[in-house]
Amino acid sequence: MKRDVAVRAAAYFFLLLAAGAAVLPFVWMFLGSFKTDAEILRFPPTWLPVSWRWENYREAMARAPFARYFLNSAGVAAASVAANLLLSSAAGYAFARLEFPGKRVLFGAVLSTILLPFYVTLVPLFLLVVRVPVLAGPQGWYNTYQGLLVPSLGSAFGIFFMRQFFLTLPRDLEDSARLDGAGEATVFLRVALPLAKPALAALGVFVFTAEWNAYLWPLVVTNTPEMRTVQLGLALFRGQFGTDWALLMAANVVATLPVVVVFLVAQRFFVQTAAFEGFR
Amino acid sequence: MALAGARARPVGGRGRAGWSARRAQAQAAYLFLLVPLALFVAFRFAPLLHALWLSFTDYSVLGQTRWVGWANYAEALRDEAFRRAVAVTVAYAAAVVLGVMASGLALAVLLNGVVRGLSWFRAAFYLPVVTSMVVAALLWSWVYDPATGLANALLTQVGLPPQNWLQDARLALPALVLMRVWKGAGYHMVIYLAALQTVPRELYEAASLDGAGPWARFRHVTLPMLRFALLFDFVIATSGALQSFEEVQVMTRGGPAGATTTVVYLVYQNAFDFLRMGYASAQAFLLMVLIVGLTATGVRWFRLQGGVP
Numbered sequence: 001m002k003r004d005v006a007v008r009a010a011a012y013f014f015l016l017l018a019a020g021a022a023v024l025p026f027v028w029m030f031l032g033s034f035k036t037d038a039e040i041l042r043f044p045p046t047w048l049p050v051s052w053r054w055e056n057y058r059e060a061m062a063r064a065p066f067a068r069y070f071l072n073s074a075g076v077a078a079a080s081v082a083a084n085l086l087l088s089s090a091a092g093y094a095f096a097r098l099e100f101p102g103k104r105v106l107f108g109a110v111l112s113t114i115l116l117p118f119y120v121t122l123v124p125l126f127l128l129v130v131r132v133p134v135l136a137g138p139q140g141w142y143n144t145y146q147g148l149l150v151p152s153l154g155s156a157f158g159i160f161f162m163r164q165f166f167l168t169l170p171r172d173l174e175d176s177a178r179l180d181g182a183g184e185a186t187v188f189l190r191v192a193l194p195l196a197k198p199a200l201a202a203l204g205v206f207v208f209t210a211e212w213n214a215y216l217w218p219l220v221v222t223n224t225p226e227m228r229t230v231q232l233g234l235a236l237f238r239g240q241f242g243t244d245w246a247l248l249m250a251a252n253v254v255a256t257l258p259v260v261v262v263f264l265v266a267q268r269f270f271v272q273t274a275a276f277e278g279f280r
Numbered sequence: 281m282a283l284a285g286a287r288a289r290p291v292g293g294r295g296r297a298g299w300s301a302r303r304a305q306a307q308a309a310y311l312f313l314l315v316p317l318a319l320f321v322a323f324r325f326a327p328l329l330h331a332l333w334l335s336f337t338d339y340s341v342l343g344q345t346r347w348v349g350w351a352n353y354a355e356a357l358r359d360e361a362f363r364r365a366v367a368v369t370v371a372y373a374a375a376v377v378l379g380v381m382a383s384g385l386a387l388a389v390l391l392n393g394v395v396r397g398l399s400w401f402r403a404a405f406y407l408p409v410v411t412s413m414v415v416a417a418l419l420w421s422w423v424y425d426p427a428t429g430l431a432n433a434l435l436t437q438v439g440l441p442p443q444n445w446l447q448d449a450r451l452a453l454p455a456l457v458l459m460r461v462w463k464g465a466g467y468h469m470v471i472y473l474a475a476l477q478t479v480p481r482e483l484y485e486a487a488s489l490d491g492a493g494p495w496a497r498f499r500h501v502t503l504p505m506l507r508f509a510l511l512f513d514f515v516i517a518t519s520g521a522l523q524s525f526e527e528v529q530v531m532t533r534g535g536p537a538g539a540t541t542t543v544v545y546l547v548y549q550n551a552f553d554f555l556r557m558g559y560a561s562a563q564a565f566l567l568m569v570l571i572v573g574l575t576a577t578g579v580r581w582f583r584l585q586g587g588v589p
Contacts, residue, residue, distance in 0.1 A: 007494050011390045018387060019404040022466065026407065028430050029419045044433045091316035100306035106317065113324050117523050117571065119544045120564045123334060123557045124327035154323025159316060178301075184308030213412035215526050220552060231414040235530050238418055245422045252415050263410045267403060270410065274470040 033057070033249035040245050053246070060250040063241065065225050069233035074258075076145060076229065077211040080152040084207045085200050087153075092162025093188050097174065107163075110156045118151065118216070125151060126220055147221045148229070152211060158203055161273070165199035166192065202269040209259055209270075230255045335561035342555070352562030362563060364538055365546045366570065372453055372542065373521035373574075379461035380517055381510070384468025389502060391469065392476045402473075405466035413463070417530035420459040421446070424531075431455075446532050449539040456527055456540060464520075468513055475509035476502070511582050515575050522571050543567045 027047075032040065033056055034049040061067070094100075095107050129147045132140040141147035169192065177191045193200075218229045228236070234255055238248060263270060335352055339345045356362045391401055408416065423430045424445035432442035445455045479502065487497045503510075525544040528534055534541035534549075543563060551560035 008393065011393055015390050015394065015401055019401055022404050022408055022462065025419055025423060025462070028423065032422070040428055043428065044436065045428060045430065087316040087319065090312040094309040094312040098305050098309035099302065100309040106313070109325060110320060113328065115519065116328060117519070117568060119523060119525065119547060120331055120568055121324065121327035123551050123561055124330035125323065128327060150323050153319045156320060156324060184305055188312070209410060215412070215414050231412050234418060235414050238530070243425065245425070245428065248418060249422065252418055256411055256415050259410045260407070263406070264403070270406065271470055274467060
């Protein structure tokens with residue numbers, strides 16, 4: 001068994017090496033966010049900042065309206081999570097549990113778009129948003145929160161995910177509630193939904209991360225600083241201030257904190273949705 | 281005894297009572313589905329059909345729109361820029377898929393035998409996954425910065441000449457591949473780890489008793505048991521990598537000299553920089569055909585290799 005010990009030691013060695021490679025760029029980013037310009041320009045570069053320049057964070061936040069970007073991202077992500085949990089659980093439950101004419105066709109339509117790449121509908125979605133003038137003036141929902149929310153409201157992923165979850169629940173509780181005279185709405189709200197808390201949490205974490213990290217759509221559908229999201233603000237910050245790496249890394253660190261916190265608190269939910277993530 | 285009567289009624293059974301229960305269920309279903317499906321049709325299904333229509337027109341926001349038949353598709357197939365973007369995208373995707381599948385599998389296999397620190401390792405590998413592509417791209421832009429970046433610092437430390445990375449037409453694409461493998465490996469690891477945990481321990485024990493070493497156990501137990509996970513991961517990784525956009529837009533803007541212009545980046549440029557939305561839609565559909573074709577070919581290859589279900 002000496003050989004097994006050696007194999008295990010080698011496994012740990014390579015894992016540590018790989019973990020180092022995974023984390024090293026973050027360490028570089030974090031330490032860099034405290035360096036002075038002079039130190040950034042030094043070659044070969046230093047790892048630990050010679051002096052920790054906390055003002056980088058204040059300056060980075062002051063150079064662009066990051067507070068506003070954060071508020072926008074948080075608001076859009078929160079609205080998207082709420083809408084997705086509500087709508088996906090209702091639709092997913094109907095597809096998993098209720099019998100009705102047209103079920104197969106409707107679910108087939110939802111399922112058929114699940115692997116549909118987002119970029120294919122990018123142009124029509126943009127045109128749609130620009131032209132909801134009936135409701136919203138000459139520019140439609142262009143450069144508005146409603147416009148930012150549009151793609152996530154049409155997503156088929158949540159419906160599919162919740163359906164798969166409801167299929168795994170035992171039917172007995174629902175059936176006995178029906179026999180007790182409960183209506184379908186009551187069965188869903190009082191019996192099925194409380195049992196779906198873990199799935200709802202997983203979906204919520206998933207939608208939040210996707211929305212917080214989104215870039216292409218906000219890039220296309222907003223055009224003023226007041227409507228920008230964090231990711232868009234970061235990318236534009238680079239364009240405006242070029243290679244001011246220390247400030248950029250400070251902004252990067254701040255923009256990454258929310259998802260890292262959510263990840264560390266709700267790690268197991270990330271693992272649960274991972275297998276589904278490819279269907280986004 | 282209304283309650284007793286209700287209890288005696290089989291749900292969904294025959295007769296008047298069963299019929300009205302079924303009707304109540306259908307009504308509830310339509311009520312539950314009304315808003316979600318309306319939004320789905322408006323923001324996903326209809327846009328898909330609209331995109332298809334656009335691809336046969338010369339739509340450009342301004343001016344009259346004409347039906348042009350297959351002209352956009354024909355133009356794309358002749359267009360040097362598009363053909364180059366297809367070549368770049370396929371090369372990029374091939375390298376990324378190979379990279380993330382190999383590294384994800386290796387990490388999962390190593391991690392599967394680990395007793396201590398599993399959750400720490402998993403968290404470390406997953407950290408790049410939860411980070412946004414924009415943050416990752418900005419971070420790696422600095423890593424690749426020729427004057428102040430980490431990449432050149434490491435190169436010079438081991439005595440190699442510094443490189444221009446993203447400004448070098450030969451190195452820009454490999455540099456993006458490396459970034460993307462770093463970012464994606466943890467995600468693919470989680471998929472393989474989940475699959476590995478369903479492999480019965482006895483199989484390994486039996487193989488060990490037969491004198492199989494670590495490599496033989498991997499080759500003859502692990503790989504066959506992971507057939508389905510590998511296939512699934514291949515489809516996910518391929519379709520994802522063929523749609524690369526964000527890292528290109530943030531790190532290289534498609535350059536230098538088109539060396540990193542992917543198809544989606546070209547679609548984005550045609551649609552929003554040149555306002556050729558009909559043409560962009562045709563390119564988008566051609567990429568979709570490519571995605572379906574390449575994943576289907578891959579799936580076929582997997583089947584021939586090892587009898588995937």
